[in-house]
Amino acid sequence: MNNNDMFQLGTFENYKVRGRCKVIKEYEHQIENFANRLKKPGLGAFMAILDDPALIDEPDGVRTSPNQVPGDYAEKNPVELSEKRFSGIETPVYRIPTAGGLTTASKDGAYLEIVHGLDVGSGVRIRWDFLIGESSENDFSLNDFALIDIIDAKNSTLEHREVLHQTTDIPLGRWSTGWRSFTWRSPKKFKAKIRIVVCNGYSFSESNPPTLDQLTAARSFPSGLLIDCVSIA
Numbered sequence: 617m618n619n620n621d622m623f624q625l626g627t628f629e630n631y632k633v634r635g636r637c638k639v640i641k642e643y644e645h646q647i648e649n650f651a652n653r654l655k656k657p658g659l660g661a662f663m664a665i666l667d668d669p670a671l672i673d674e675p676d677g678v679r680t681s682p683n684q685v686p687g688d689y690a691e692k693n694p695v696e697l698s699e700k701r702f703s704g705i706e707t708p709v710y711r712i713p714t715a716g717g718l719t720t721a722s723k724d725g726a727y728l729e730i731v732h733g734l735d736v737g738s739g740v741r742i743r744w745d746f747l748i749g750e751s752s753e754n755d756f757s758l759n760d761f762a763l764i765d766i767i768d769a770k771n772s773t774l775e776h777r778e779v780l781h782q783t784t785d786i787p788l789g790r791w792s793t794g795w796r797s798f799t800w801r802s803p804k805k806f807k808a809k810i811r812i813v814v815c816n817g818y819s820f821s822e823s824n825p826p827t828l829d830q831l832t833a834a835r836s837f838p839s840g841l842l843i844d845c846v847s848i849a
């Protein structure tokens with residue numbers, strides 16, 4: 617058991633963190649309805665916000681420039697989740713299936729990573745709350761998502777991937793999922809790299825590829841992910 621499983625120290629000690637993330641005691645998701653707006657951890661005094669959706673300039677939702685990002689965030693910039701090749705073509709790091717036969721691809725975002733030994737039957741439990749940053753009502757090509765990858769650290773093989781949520785799966789009128797749990801039991805003994813990702817993204821089909829405007833818009837209005845605990849036992 618890790619002594620910082622629930623961020624009890626109020627820090628990201630033992631974690632690798634990329635992007636606009638910080639450890640907090642509460643979070644107000646400004647665009648959510650009053651009844652569901654204030655978020656507090658259920659376990660311990662702390663939780664983490666990954667890719668804080670409040671760090672945007674109105675009204676376009678363009679990300680706040682790095683020099684305007686307060687110093688208590690892990691990094692001033694989001695982490696790039698789309699690789700640029702010499703040809704200029706961007707290859708998304710993550711692609712996931714989306715309702716309606718679409719594919720959703722990553723642009724930028726944030727992630728949290730911890731490396732931990734697991735035994736046969738070891739349990740991984742993560743409490744999370746996905747915070748939408750934009751309405752998919754206006755532009756169906758925009759779709760953000762959060763996922764968990766459990767990777768074999770020795771050979772970098774993906775052991776398990778779970779897509780936690782996507783913007784387009786949330787009923788209209790809601791702007792967050794509320795607290796939910798991910799649980800997973802390890803089928804083997806290995807050193808696991810557990811990576812929790814939240815991505816700004818866009819959806820498309822092969823017959824209807826994204827336009828340049830859509831690719832640019834996909835970097836705006838980031839969605840966030842609250843993590844209450846990462847519990848390994």
Ligand SMILES: [Ca+2]
Nearest residue numbers: 760836837838
């Ligand atoms: Ca977005």
